[in-house]
Amino acid sequence: MDDQYVRIEGRELRISNPEKLLFPGLTKWEWVLHLTRLAPYLLPYVRKRFLTTIRYPEGVDGEFFYQKNVPSHAPEWVQTAKSGEITYILLQDLPTLVWLGNLACLEFHVSFDRVDHPGYPTELVFDIDPSVSGFESVMETALYTREALRSMGLDGVVKTSGATGLQIYVPIQPRFTFEETRKISEFLARYLQKKYPHLITIERKVKKRGHRVYFDYLQHWGGKTLIAAYSPRARPEATISTPLKWEELKPGFTPRQFTLETIHQRLEKEQDLFASISQPHHRYDLTDLLGFLSKRRNLDLV
Structure with missing residues (x-):
């Protein structure tokens, strides 16, 4: 099939090789259509964040590479932001998302801070991954994490990684540095490891984790x-x-139940369960918690 042209929000975009398979049984054209349906849910959080995409020019079974710097052929209307030596793409709108989809960007990874508050994360985020197959221990760890967070006066939203893990987001006021939020994250991690030593580890070397999460x-x-x-x-x-x-x-x-083919029905039913993170009505003030931690010499939670 010849290239397709679409007009979105006043921008004309070319979809090249629309019949190319990006996923088994899923063409690039179908991929772009899925992205347009996901956009109202995906865009609210990623806007104004430094974007890293993973591109698969020949589809999911082919070679891939990470795209951080904006490519030289990017349309002039694609917004960018510089951080260090990198000029990042900002995924601000649907035309940019479709343009990235045409480039076979199959994953969208974003920073914890925003370009309007660089260096100040908008959430505490905890990434929970299994060391062996199975999901039960990951869920158990996530529930223990929430229990500990609530004892600290915090709460958050859990999401699947889309792979084998879970991630927990706690909305915070964007005025605390990464160094400050790390104090809370490490405190919580060491507490959980100490309380559930047979379930949880903070060991970075995979071979030393055993079966622990x-x-x-x-x-x-x-x-x-x-x-x-x-x-x-x-x-x-x-x-x-x-x-x-x-x-x-x-x-x-199982997190495998959520796919491009099934997610839309779920969104119609549940709507946006991430709205309290992407568009929060409340963000936690960490001042008192940081003050409490600064006075402690050990990592016991009370």
Whole structure:
């Protein structure tokens, strides 16, 4: 099929090789259509964040590369922001999303801070990954994490990574540095590891983790990224990083059930479960918690 042209929000975009398979049984044209349906849920959080995409020019089974710097052939209307030596793409609108989709960008990873508050994260984020197959221990760890957060006067939203893990987001006022939020993250991680030593580890070396779940508090840092909510993952099943209700974390749950083919029906039913993060009415003030931690010499939670 010849290239297709679409007009979105006043921008004309070319979809090249629309019949090329990007996922098994899913063409680039179908991929772009899926992205347009995901846009109302994906865009609210990723706007004004430094974007890293993963591109698969020949589809999910082919070679891939990370795209941080804006390519020289980008349309002039694509917004960008510079950080260090990198000029990042800003995923601000639907035309930009479709343009990226045409480039076979299959994953969208974004920074924890925004260009209008660089260096100040908008959430505490905890990344929970299994060391062995199975999802039960990951769910158990996430529920223990929420219990500990609530004892600290905090609460958040949990989402699947779209792969094998879960991620927890706690909205905070964007006036605390990564160094300050790291104090809270490490405090929580060490507390959980101490309380549940047979379940949770903070060991970075995979070979030393055994069967325990890896509680990654180090990923939350300036210059690093995490998969965006509602971003697809470059897997044959085209899984989606999907926000959840806490009560969904129960035996039998699997993150593989959320794919490009199934996510739209879920969104019609549940709407945007990530709205309290992407468009929060309340952000936690960490001042008192940081003051409490600064007075403690050990990592016991009270």
